[in-house]
């Protein structure tokens with residue numbers, strides 16, 4: 001039993017927590033949906049109920065910086081800090097409003113619709129390769145890591161042959177993104193990684209300047225930079241590197257979770273095979289059932305109160321997206337994977353001003369993948385019911401998923 005006054009510690013290296021995070025989230029939600037915690041040495045409030053998390057996300061008073069212009073000390077003062085300080089998820093209004101307005105049109109459903117042909121080609125090309133295999137395949141390494149990398153490269157006009165190398169460097173940035181204490185070696189690596197991406201994307205934008213329209217994510221930002229007032233060169237490059245970072249890991253995890261969930265729920269897999277028009281709903285249910293990003297954070301604005309608990313201005317809030325998505329007060333039978341669910345307004349993409357900009361692209365990818373998966377791999381089976389998982393608190397993921405694409 002947990003009381004609101006207890007300090008809760010979520011330890012991702014604890015095998016019991018890692019094996020069933022949802023059991024821990026459930027206990028908290030039932031006893032203390034707004035609980036004291038410590039995350040990376042910082043006092044925080046841990047929120048696990050849908051209503052509380054949604055309220056914190058939607059409150060315009062809350063911010064992503066503790067005070068305007070203040071950033072965590074652990075990011076240092078080099079290129080990694082520059083990346084952190086100008087990235088959309090770490091910026092508040094008015095800069096956030098300006099950046100978001102510039103980047104948003106290229107991700108509107110109308111613009112994303114125009115990406116369909118090449119997104120489809122990449123996703124289906126990967127599935128065709130899997131369908132040829134009659135051995136054991138690690139879906140994470142052989143599909144989920146590759147396909148989002150190819151999509152991210154195509155989005156940014158980077159050559160597909162760079163996909164593996166460019167995206168393999170991504171974990172180098174994690175230490176600054178995770179808000180925690182980091183070693184000087186990790187910071188040095190994060191700085192080198194950030195500089196690598198600045199140079200890499202800097203070259204691409206210089207090559208593409210003048211060649212793209214405003215319906216293209218890179219083109220829209222290049223046009224804004226060109227008039228000299230709306231966007232600086234640093235903001236341009238950081239925002240585009242941010243697209244790599246934001247789209248790659250989340251999509252890799254979501255694709256892996258989808259295959260795991262559907263292979264374990266063969267009734268749902270058959271249902272999807274019989275009615276491919278359910279693919280979009282199946283992707284949403286996958287995101288609700290296992291949110292790829294378990295936590296985001298905010299700093300409380302003045303006068304915040306959550307479920308009767310007064311929160312002081314500037315206090316850190318750790319918002320449990322995966323926990324909120326299994327709240328029985330919001331979703332009937334929350335622990336059941338059910339693609340027929342009505343009103344599936346999950347929080348995997350969050351809500352409010354920082355709502356995932358790439359959600360329409362992710363939805364397109366998910367719909368294509370899940371429409372074609374049962375057609376191309378009708379006998380798909382898992383090798384292990386309990387695959388290994390990484391121990392990161394925020395980015396919980398299956399690290400290896402052995403499947404038999406054509407059945408065992």
Ligand code: HEM
Pocket residue numbers: 088089090100242243244246247248250251254287291292293296297348349350351353354355356357358359361362
């Ligand atoms: C299943 C896939 C995805 C999931 C689960 C996901 C989830 C998220 C989450 C949790 C946030 C943080 C929002 C917040 O702090 O309130 C976010 C932000 C963001 N995502 Fe996604 N994302 C996905 C795919 C993508 C893709 C494909 C892109 C394409 C570039 C993208 C671009 C972004 C951007 C630019 C932001 C920052 C938005 C802002 O702060 O205004 N995401 N996403």
